[in-house]
Amino acid sequence: MNARYLAVGATLAGIAFVASHHGAGMVDWTAWWPVLAPVAWYLLSRCNEVFLAFYLDAFDKLRVNQRPSSALAWPTRVRLALNSYAELVLNFAVLYAMTPADWWQCGAQRPTSFTDLLTYSALTITTSGGGGFVARHWVPQLLTVYEVMCGLMLLVVSFTIYTGRGLSKRAATHLGKG
Template structure:
């Protein structure tokens, strides 16, 4: 599980989001991927539920032992997405408090500095051209990938207002419940109090109880990985509900300025 932990918290989905938003309509990418990941979570939950209904409980519980590499990659993706949600909303909330703008922000300044330093120190123009060709290839892949997104033409690309952020946070909150439930259902039996693998219904129940900090105690984690996941889920839920809602429910000062300027403009329809 240590590899799942390390790879998940390196958050490849966070790097992917930063790469796709660079040079694109950031707000459109955020809305599109919020829906895309939410749909993936629901589809994964339904697949697990159908699997549990069709097969016996014993057979359904064996899903965590099938194709270990696939299960591990699936857990890495889910954990990465949970960390991305936690980081993105916490960072946005801090920006709202301090009044900072994300426009023109360099997402990975250290990597950018090392890249610029390598360009300056490199004396082989062939290596620089190869790297530039590789970066252009990645850019073409990004353009193709964004063009394949479903309903891309119907997604709103306007600036995010506070009510938009509330919608995104609620959708992400339910996505967190499903993502953690899927991870819990994939963990081995020795992670849980009953020494049994949780089916998707039990895992969703435990995930909901954990993220809402109810903690009934009828199901509880025993191993370090499941214990850490439970704590991390509480932190994610606290970030979205307490921190973000407290900030997003306030009036947006930037939007108030725009509305006030709009109200001062003369009505062109009036004679």
């Protein structure tokens, strides 16, 4: 299902990309909110699901002397985490694209296309900065903070635990053979 969710995120991002590049810059989605509200709900629920699933799974791996609740191998966990990471970048970019343009900083640094918001999302989730854009309204500000939290959960907590555990098992296996 992870790959399907990533495909849905990519499809929605593709639609937002085409819509923003077909017209003259950012699309004003405010008139479309009755139709797009279920899409926004889906995107937010997927972000919540990814965050919670990896949060619970990462801490499940840290339990001492207890069997893990899942038998997934560490390479599979890493692949799922990377797919989910890419999905989060796309989902947040589409959510940002659904916000009105005046919710972003006025002047030359206002995002003008979906590509700008995709870049903002990718830079935000890595906590390296927003690419010069600043959210003025509380909705994109809250989304930005939540995206940073999701990125930290996937990269720092989950990815570190998965690779650390997987590499330690691999090292133990090689030491046992030598």
